[in-house]
Amino acid sequence: xxxxxxxxxxxxxxxxxxxxxxxxxxxxxxxxxxxxxxxxxxxxxxxxxxxxxxxxxxxxxxxxxxxxxxxxxxxxxxxxxxxxxxxxxxxxxxxxxxxxxxxxxxxxxxxxxxxxxxxxxxxxxxxxxxxxxxxxxxxxxxxxxxxxxxxxxxxxxxxxxxxxxxxxxxxxxxxxxxx
Numbered sequence: 512x513x514x515x516x517x518x519x520x521x522x523x524x525x526x527x528x529x530x531x532x533x534x535x536x537x538x539x540x541x542x543x544x545x546x547x548x549x550x551x552x553x554x555x556x557x558x559x560x561x562x563x564x565x566x567x568x569x570x571x572x573x574x575x576x577x578x579x580x581x582x583x584x585x586x587x588x589x590x591x592x593x594x595x596x597x598x599x600x601x602x603x604x605x606x607x608x609x610x611x612x613x614x615x616x617x618x619x620x621x622x623x624x625x626x627x628x629x630x631x632x633x634x635x636x637x638x639x640x641x642x643x644x645x646x647x648x649x650x651x652x653x654x655x656x657x658x659x660x661x662x663x664x665x666x667x668x669x670x671x672x673x674x675x676x677x678x679x680x681x682x683x684x685x686x687x688x689x690x
Contacts, residue, residue, distance in 0.1 A: 557642025
């Protein structure tokens with residue numbers, strides 16, 4: 512039996528990627544405030560944020576299954592808690608940012624912030640890093656990170672770039688979902 516994939520993210524880019532792959536999934540957004548998880552090492556920070564998001568969603572799923580008597584998912588007694596059948600759910604969580612020198616850039620908060628990100632990374636070679644955690648409710652695969660070094664093309668008009676690509680889709684100058 513294939514596990515049901517749960518994307519622990521509201522990311523348009525991640526959602527689009529799974530859709531393009533034809534992978535059935537559902538979305539359960541984490542309530543974790545990632546801005547409160549800060550370390551000096553951005554790679555470690557991304558791994559910690561991804562794990563916190565995945566664990567938050569796993570906890571929600573377990574609580575939901577415990578509160579529903581007529582659940583469609585088998586519940587198995589564990590020594591400390593009741594959990595869902597571990598073969599049923601695969602939770603994927605991630606956090607990404609760009610790194611330019613000793614500066615980090617996350618997702619744009621608003622149009623003005625998007626323009627600031629575009630201006631800072633415009634034509635610069637920088638790393639784009641994603642920390643990922645996958646939970647299969649019986650095991651955790653923490654701390655996976657992917658690193659992409661890229662140089663964005665130089666844009667002449669930052670305002671026009673932000674308008675055309677919608678600031679909501681600009682994640683450290685890596686546009687989603689039409690990258």
